[in-house]
Amino acid sequence: MTIEDHDFIMSQIKGFARGIGVLLEVSSLRELLKLEFSVEEDLSDREIESIIYTARVEDYINKRILTQDELEKMLGLPPERVDDLMTTTEKASEEELELLKKLIEDEHHWIEPYED
Numbered sequence: 001m002t003i004e005d006h007d008f009i010m011s012q013i014k015g016f017a018r019g020i021g022v023l024l025e026v027s028s029l030r031e032l033l034k035l036e037f038s039v040e041e042d043l044s045d046r047e048i049e050s051i052i053y054t055a056r057v058e059d060y061i062n063k064r065i066l067t068q069d070e071l072e073k074m075l076g077l078p079p080e081r082v083d084d085l086m087t088t089t090e091k092a093s094e095e096e097l098e099l100l101k102k103l104i105e106d107e108h109h110w111i112e113p114y115e116d
Contacts, residue, residue, distance in 0.1 A: 010051065010091075013037055017055035050091040053100035058086050075099045 013033055024032065030048050060066040066074075072082050077096065084090050092100060 009037065010047075013048075014051050014055055017051050046094070046097065047091050049101070050097050053097065053104055054085050054092060056104050057100060061086070071103075074103055 016033065016036065017029060020029070020032070029052055030045065033048055033051075057066070057071060061068055061071065068079070068082060068086070072079055075082065075096070076099070077085075081096075085092055085096065
């Protein structure tokens with residue numbers, strides 16, 4: 001697989017995860033992504049988790065539950081790196097993925113109920 005093919009697949013998966021991924025548990029979404037995109041051999045579970053968690057955080061930002069500045073502070077990452085994670089197909093490092101997981105999984109500690 002070429003770099004361009006990989007980037008295209010990653011962007012498609014990230015778009016899919018943004019749409020339906022916010023409604024599903026991570027394990028369910030991982031299985032759905034594997035079925036929908038046949039990614040089992042091309043992407044590791046860590047890469048899939050990176051996509052899922054960045055998509056969920058991006059959803060929080062889009063719903064104005066969380067600002068990018070707040071995200072930068074919560075993760076302790078520089079603005080450029082947070083921007084890369086949210087706007088490109090770049091995957092999170094092991095440490096960044098753990099920070100994203102903790103943020104999402106501990107959301108009940110910092111998030112207020114969102115009402116439309």
